Amino acid sequence: MNSAPTSGSGKPIWVKPWGYAEGWFICLALLITGFSLQLTIGGLDPQTLSWPLNAYLGGGITLLLVVLWSFARNLEIVRWLARAPAAITSIALITFLVLLMGFTLQGSQGNPVWVQKLGLNHMTRSWPFLFGIAFFTASLGMATLKRLLPFRGRNIGFFLNHAGLYIALLAGILGAADLQRITMDLRPGEVVWVGTDQRGQLRELPVALQLYSFNMEEFNPKMTVVTSDSARMVDGIETQMFEITKGARGTIAGLDIEVLEYYPLAMAFDGRYEPVNEHGAAPAALVRARSGQGRSIEGWISSGSFMLTHMFLPIDSTYAVAMTIPGSASYSSDVAVYTASGDVFDTRIEVNKPVSAEGWKLYQYSYDQRFGRYSQLSVIELIRDPWLPVVYTGIFMLLLGSVYLMFLGKAPLPAEDTETGQEAQVHDEGAFAMLVEEDAVSTNPQKKAVTPTYESELVS
DSSP states (O other), rough: OOOOOBBSSBBBSSSOOOOOHHHHHHHHHHHHHHHHHHHOOOOEEEEEEEGTTHHHHHHHHHHHHHHHHHHHSSSHHHHHHHHHHHHHHHHHHHHHHHHHTTTSSOTTTTSSSHHHHGGGHHHHHHHHHHHHHHHHHHHHHHHHHHTTTSSTTTTHHHHHHHHHHHHHHHHHHGGGGGGGEHHHHHHTTTTEEEEEOSSEOOOOOEEEEEEEEEEEOOOOEEEEETTTOOOOEEEEOOOGEEETTTTTTTETEEEEEEEEEEEEEEEEEETEEEEETTOOEEEEEEEEOOTTSSSSEEEEEEEOOSSSOOOOOSSSEEEEEEEEEOEEEEEEEEEEEEEEOOOOOEEEEEEEEEEEEETTEEEEEEHHHHHHHGGGGGEEEEEEOOTTHHHHHHHHHHHHHHHHHHHSSOOOOOSSSSTTTOEESSOSSSSTOEEETTTTTOOOTTTOOOOOOOOGGGOO
């Protein structure tokens, strides 16, 4: 009498054709193995897979999948990896690991010890995540190869869709080690060609920068009310605060406040403020405040700067009218760029508007927030990601395949499955759709299910 474990459908596990039960067992085995390695030898160092090792590894993985599908597709594990159960279970494994990553603080040393030992605070550098991605990539690659031939009809869209996802995923993971982020501190008049990497080490770069000027556009400050003793903003008035412009008025904490005059840049002279365009000038406004008892007080307020003190308008011993520090609307740096190839050009580097030079992207990153618009320090971030074009190629193929399938509509499917010579059907043309052969148990209720004969039943 056969005592082999069975799946929910009554089929013994590990007997052809493999299904979901085998997939769940594989997921469990990968998790146990991954967390065991994490506890014994620790996590992965992403820098070990830098160029050219990552290129060899990516090419080797792809070549292995092609060889297995070309010469060993009769193996059940190879055929199973190209079917829906492998796709769904591998996606479920990745989803589980991503949920774990979402519930733990990544990179934080404040996590419990067991979280750090299991690598949950560095999920993308853990063994379980590596095994999960490998399982998903193998399934995706096999499914793509299965629909490569005949290269016509919906197979074209399917291949572009899934091959694009495969390329983008593999390049994004393997290329992470080659991503470089360097910050460069610029001050007016200095030519700088060295920066600091993520490990705090100085790096000489093929690009040198000279800062001409740092520029900042600020939002208008807002009117607020603070406590007279501690200058802390009164609780619960955030929705009552309003932008300061000449003629603006509003009610905050029971005070009716009107802006009589407003200068974006001003300095104090004999108890009043006058508009100036000098280094260290700050916003200032002449306001009138009326309390509920009808008492009216008029005076100047200012947000201050590194040169000027913050100015409040006291109402009584409890409250004072104040101006918030203006927030930055945008900031940029006018620089000269010197490249190792001999090019020299002037440009403006803005937030989210990078400048390209020598294969690097130059972004406006930060400034000295103590001085605000008068900062003499501009921090530029230089980013180099040589794998980005490969990732973009994969994304373009994925989108092209989606558009192809959308316009192809209900085009007829290939008459035969080139693997088995039998008529084939497609359950879904979405991401990671799978070719379902008639030699498997059909899930279509309108079709009569084929009862497979298991190898274990042949054993007397």
